[in-house]
Amino acid sequence: EAEELETQVLEARKRVLGPEHPSTLTSMANLASTLWQQGKLDEAEELETQELEASKKVLGPEHPSTLTSMSNLALTLQQQGKLDDAEELQTQVLEASKRVLGPEHPDTLTSMDNLAGTLRQQGKLDEAKELETQVLEARERVLGPEHPDTLISMYNLAFTLHGMGNKKAAIQLMTETVAMHQNVLGDNHPYTSQGMKQLEIWKAEEEREE
Structure with a gap:
């Protein structure tokens, strides 16, 4: 319709x-x-x-x-x-957004986050981690540590760290993320339950490996 x-x-x-x-x-x-x-x-x-x-x-x-x-x-x-193709366009958007809106404008940070997601999908994890770390630090400064966008940044960075094999750091960051999601959005919010589920999977994997 x-x-x-x-x-x-x-x-x-x-x-x-x-x-x-x-x-x-x-x-x-x-x-x-x-x-x-x-x-x-x-x-x-x-x-x-x-x-x-x-x-x-x-x-x-x-x-x-x-x-x-x-x-x-x-x-x-x-x-x-x-x-x-997505990476090429997102790089153009990010560069233009920095010039037009400024490097720490929320839209610029979203552009940076989108590009990081594409890089992560391509397996370019070092580049993704670098961008996601920048986004997280900037969002904490600009939006505050408990803003939903800041929490999404923590979530994304945890995934990248896990993908790089830095599993302990990923679990630690996801634990913090879930606790903040519970505090800000509540236990029943999809982001909270998604994070909790992911954390359980990672912890179970870690126990099996030990």
């Missing part, structure tokens, strides 16, 4: 306002997001690519909305396993 409605709105805006009007671009982004959630990644990628090209032309290559479009497309590519 959402897809059908958003398609109608998009077509109407294209007719009335033109294909490159900012409202038309917003409609394209909305429809692409719905397609993404439905798992229609190829269609989402096609629409996001069109929207990005139009956004570059109309708003400029470093406009915050253009950077958001680029970031969305990169996440779609990452989801499809097109990791080299």
Whole structure:
């Protein structure tokens, strides 16, 4: 239903306002997001690519909305396993975001986190760890140690450490993360239960290895 409605709105805006009007671009982004959630990644990628090209032309290559479009497309590519393409786009977004918004702006830190996730998927764990450490330290300073984004950073870094074989440090960091999730979000929040489950798996692995 959402897809059908958003398609109608998009077509109407294209007719009335033109294909490159900012409202038309917003409609394209909305429809692409719905397609993404439905798992229609190829269609989402096609629409996001069109929207990005139009956004570059109309708003400029470093406009915050253009950077958001680029970031969305990169996440779609990452989801499809097109990791080299995703990394290239996310690197561009991060560099532009540092220039336009500043190195510690929350959106810049999200860009850095997204790139780190792609690097982790590619097995570039040293690079991922370096970025994730920077993001975590900056988020603690800018947003505070108990902000949900800070907790996500701790969670991500714990995974990278575990992947690098630094299992004791990973378990220690995940233990801290889960305790803070319980404190901030409560026991029943999905992030809390996800962290607890992961911690149990890692501890069980460690016991077996001992």
